[in-house]
Amino acid sequence: MNLTTKVLIGMTAGIIVGLIINLGGFNTASSFINEYLVNGLFHVVGRMFVNSLQMLVVPLVLFSLICGVCGIGDIKLLGRIGSKSFFLYMITTAVAIATAIVIAAGLGIGKGMNVSTEATFDGRDAPPLSQVLIDVIPSNPIEAMANGDMLSIIFFAILVGVSILLVGKKAKSLVETTELLNEVMMKMVSIVMSLAPYAVFGLLARAMANLGMDLLYSLLGYVLVLAGALLFHLFVTLQGVLVLFSRLSPALFLKKIRNAQVFAFSTSSSNATIPVTLRTVTERLGVNNSVASFTVPFGATINMDGTAIMQGVATVFIANVYGVDLGIAGYLTVILMSVLASVGTAGVPGVGLIMLSMVFVQVNLPVEGIGLILGVDRLLDMLRTSVNVSGDAIVSAVVAKSEGKLDINIYNDPNAGIFDDDDVAIDTTDEKELAAAVDKTHGQ
Ligand code: ASP
8 A cells, every 4th residue: 555545544534533523522621532632642643743744844945955956957047947936936826816806706705694703813914025035035044944934044055055056076075965965854754754644644633623513514605615716726727837838737746746735734834744745746746856946945935825715715705794895906905915925924834814814904804804714724724735735836847847857757657756665664785784884983
């Protein structure tokens, strides 16, 4: 059984167990199930796994991007990859939110609805664009790494790579060492991925057990319209981009991207999924590391199609509930604001709602309205993060194909890069040789 199947089994079992706990009413505050399973075992297993993924993100992005820049072969290509991916990320996000607004407004969701909530939501003002730009350059790269500031890390890694190229031939051994470090990090990704079936079970069982079913029913219209808009974007708009710009097979893409989607769904974090997205994009889709090492972390930060769709649907929904007419100008501001907000915010769980509050402030919608959708956001965050990550992968493939950096044989081979147990098996001959090498220098 391959890993994807195992993870899907873990995911389905987690959903079923979580729903049984939820619907069976076993999740009461101080019950054994609540304390020792849902908030005990499931929580611990799930969080340990998310931490393991997050542990890999910064070193992996750093080493793979330095290698990517050194291996690019033509430094001008770097500028082209940067501008093409930036353009595609922005356009797809704008199209995503525009589609969502049209669908939600067309269906008139929230009109005449009388929902009230006690949940409150503290909004935040959007950081000025100038600050986002200034922060791209880290005044302290170690601090940027410690905080996981992705744009700063990307900037620093590119600068290191370019400087290595300037140093030239002398730096060959440094490049080789970085390549090795990158390979080691990729092996760590494999180790963590091999544990996913159990962890995904824990994450989903807990999420489903804690889901507010009553809220879900009362907001069913909002949930269904949002889910429909997300699926439309994934299957129609994004696949259209793939076919239009690169003539690659959407069926193969969707089959190969499944692992990354499931990881995104379970963790609700594009950032934590970076290691899996990077592995999937390079080894399953055939995108050269020189492109993927940039487009994947860049996309995880600035590209959030699924989040933009949530913002579109939520804006229409809340405006209708409060009886506010935003008008064309208002909606155009919403589109612009959410595209801008996506640039400076990292892909972490729940950040979409914070971005939504930034948009609401700009168009004078009541920020407390976000409290209405707070209760169902956990589930929707999972769905939209899968769409966010799919968008990152599509743009990576499109940009790579346009620059001749996509290995079409890998893309067309359904089994290429499939995870198997050999990925995490130690070769005993290698093991002995390494032991002998260590013994030579450190042995008694
Ligand atoms: N969780 C999403 C992501 O990581 C962001 C969001 O919509 O809240 O991509």
